[in-house]
Amino acid sequence: MDIRMQPIGVIHSPFATKDECPIQGVYSPESRGRVEVFSEHEAGLQDIETFSHIYLLYLFDRAGKIEYVRKKLLDDAAHGIYASRHPCRPNSIGMSIVELKARQGNILVVDGIDVLDQTPLLDIKPYIPRHDHMNSACEGWIANVEFRPKPPGRE
């Protein structure tokens, strides 16, 4: 099965390089981005502004080679790619939850952006607490890992 997709827009962010880019939006709530939805998709944004948070699905278009097991930014132990959000993954789909601050036509102004500038956008979905808050969820291997700044040059 060969699946084909096309970008529905492009994400503009302050981050031109991987070294500048935060690893998760919650650690950079003040990072502002602009999500440009191509005009032919603009009608699909109707009522998006009723949500405070949205999921962005996008393409990790500058990710390196896939490694199924690798050390992560947060931890010195190796973990499987599906037990992490690392960009170097099959199908290269990235996901971020951002705060929707404003809509200006086909532009969504968002805070907590953690993606590279010019990232191709694949989809937008509303974040809906009654569906998406998993109150019983555990933190998995992340539980005992303290956040630490990203070392320069490490993907």
Place this chain on the structure above:
Amino acid sequence: MDIRMQPIGVIHSPFATKDECPIQGVYSPESRGRVEVFSEHEAGLQDIETFSHIYLLYLFDRAGKIEYVRKKLLDDAAHGIYASRHPCRPNSIGMSIVELKARQGNILVVDGIDVLDQTPLLDIKPYIPRHDHMNSACEGWIANVEFRPKPPGRE
């Protein structure tokens, strides 16, 4: 830009038809599914079992024609496709959060499945409360909508 993807596995569920399929996993927490990850991707599952919940990204491979604005199952008013999780959307990417009950090699046993049987799997990501719980999030247009059962024959 032409983006190409390949399934990394297939989702087995009790739901052969859209009429049987729940609209969100939280409304069918007892629905058990089996996520089969193709053997060439199995190494990437290392440590997935440390998480209680995971995101499944998959292809809505039996969705109908895209409608940018349409009435939703939950509501009689029309909303934009990006303000909803409806399957009939550009790029046809679906997302579900499920509870991971067990791992048996390349098979993940999950509860709260809400996808059709034989759905092509695109990615798995861990659900991490410290990154994914948006405590200040609002419910958007869903806020005043009561859950109601899906009418038969309605997609």
